Amino acid sequence: MPKSRGRRKSSGGKKQHKPVRRSPLPLRLSDQVMRDARRQFGGSGELLTAEAWASSWLGQAWLDAPITEREPEQRLCLEVVGRASTTPSPAGLAAVAALERVAPVDSRPMLTGTVAILAETQPLPAWHAASGHHPVRAWRAVDVWDSERVLFIAYDGPTPHTLMAQIIETGGTMVDKLGLLTPDAATAWSDMRDDDDIPMPLTVHDVSAALTDLAAALRTTDMTWPRHDDEDFVELRALAWTRCRDHLPDWPDHQPLPDTERTRLLDTFTATAARGTGPETADTIRSLAELFLDYGENYITTGPLAWSPGQAALFLADWLPRKAVLDPDQRTLLPDVLKQWVHFALTERGVEPRWIAPVIDAVDLHLHDFQDAFDDHTAWGPAKQITALLTSRGIGPTDQDAVDAALRTLNAERLARQLIQHPPIHNS
Structure with missing residues (x-):
């Protein structure tokens, strides 16, 4: 018989080969x-x-x-x-x-x-x-700093229940948690809170206004990246959108403080904070107050004076190091002036002194974060980098020709550094 081509001689018993099991593709x-x-x-x-x-x-x-x-x-x-x-x-x-x-x-x-x-x-x-669920009542609880609120919207229908939404304002409006609760969940709110908890009194709220608030908050939450991954929020996000989508409002127009109110706030604060100081120190205090007020107008969504512990932390550890350029006098006075501003702003809002104290404590707590981050040039935003460069070269922001020339020089210097660090590869 002809030999099989390519067959190796046997050296003994046959070797058993186990079949290779391939893991199935993950389910879509x-x-x-x-x-x-x-x-x-x-x-x-x-x-x-x-x-x-x-x-x-x-x-x-x-x-x-x-x-x-x-x-x-x-x-x-x-x-x-x-x-x-x-x-x-x-x-x-x-x-x-x-x-x-x-x-x-x-x-x-x-x-x-x-x-x-x-x-x-x-x-x-x-x-x-079955017929759908229909909103019949609503309540709203807001903390003393207007930095967090909880909405309760009660529904009747096949399974009466309450849709709860916790909305936070630090760093921008965001729905932090959603929940499906019992029909009487809102009435049990006060019993669930201790005397030492931050006051969040529950008040009856208009149903349409609550749904509008929820829709607007969901919209801004959806724009956050990375996406908000709280399990309770993710599971009920689509349901909540279905309940409030018809109430989604137009984007609100930014309403700046009237010039008269802005001037009143700055004058009143400076007169108190700068009492007993010289003109130069008073000017520095006012410049810091202007910075605090600008931050409040543009980044505190519930009002320029609505400072909270979270807002103080965000301002010191994140926004100020990335965005602001401070001269030595401003940096020296910043801690005391910021604490005075927080006290002034919250007093203007009618917040009790015992709830102003936690915000001032937050300033003290995060000053070290500010000091570290402010000196880290790699954390600076582009606008701050350019402003610092112009200041170091004695160029004022109103001198447009000098600014343009400095920016051209800056771009050329950056390109030169890149070419030195990463020289082009030429094919021979």
């Missing part, structure tokens, strides 16, 4: 949705449970999407519709029907049409025929 999010739908909708359920379930998956799609992905929720809805239509089942129909309740508006027609088609051969979930 839409596959996970369909798999979870079979568990979630195996029996009877409630409308609110279905809405919260769909909201959690839409929230996951939103959270996982890269910054370049413009419509992650719509894409998830499209993929779920495709899978539910390819292999019709009661669970698939329930998944599409649940998404229909809380999905973005642009996806609703597709979801509604798919539900109608699948319902011809599959039973609709019992909760599909």
Whole structure:
């Protein structure tokens, strides 16, 4: 018999080769949705449970999407519709029907049409025929510094409940947490708080105003990058948007302080803070007060005088080192003048002295952070770098020709440094 070509001689027993097991590809999010739908909708359920379930998956799609992905929720809805239509089942129909309740508006027609088609051969979930939930009452609790507020919006319907939203203002408006609570959650608010807690009295609030506030806060939260990843927020984000989207207001116009009010604040503060000092020190104090007021106007969303411990920390550890250029006199006086300004600003707002003290303590606490960050040139923003350069060369900001010449020189120097550090590679 002819020998087999390429066969090696046996050296004994046959060697056993174990098959290589390849790990399966990870499931796409839409596959996970369909798999979870079979568990979630195996029996009877409630409308609110279905809405919260769909909201959690839409929230996951939103959270996982890269910054370049413009419509992650719509894409998830499209993929779920495709899978539910390819292999019709009661669970698939329930998944599409649940998404229909809380999905973005642009996806609703597709979801509604798919539900109608699948319902011809599959039973609709019992909760599909239930009427929706309607807001009936609202309450609002705000802290003494106007830096945090909590909204309670009570709903009637198949499952009465309360939608809670915690909104913070430090660093910009953001919905920090969302929650689905019992119908009487708002009335229990006062009982949940201790005497030592920061005062946040609960007041009855207009329902429409609460929904408008929530919609505006959700909009700015969605613009934050990286995306807010608090689990409670992500799971209920789509549901909350569905409840308030029709109340989304136009972007508010910036309302600067009237010149007369600005002058009054600066004059009143300087007269007190500079008492007993010379003209030069008084000028330095006023220049710092102008800086504090400018920061408040542009970065404290609830008002230029609404300083809080968080705002003091953000101002000292982040904004001031990146944005401001201080001369030696301003830097020396900054700690005391800032504490005086905080006391003055909060007194103007009617805050009790015992709640002004924590803000002043925050100034003391974060002064070390300011000192470290202010001397770190790598943390400076571009505008501060340029301003510092012009100042060091004795160039005033109003001398446009000198500024332009200095910027051309700066750009040339930067290019020269880059070429020295990273010389071009020439192919021979």
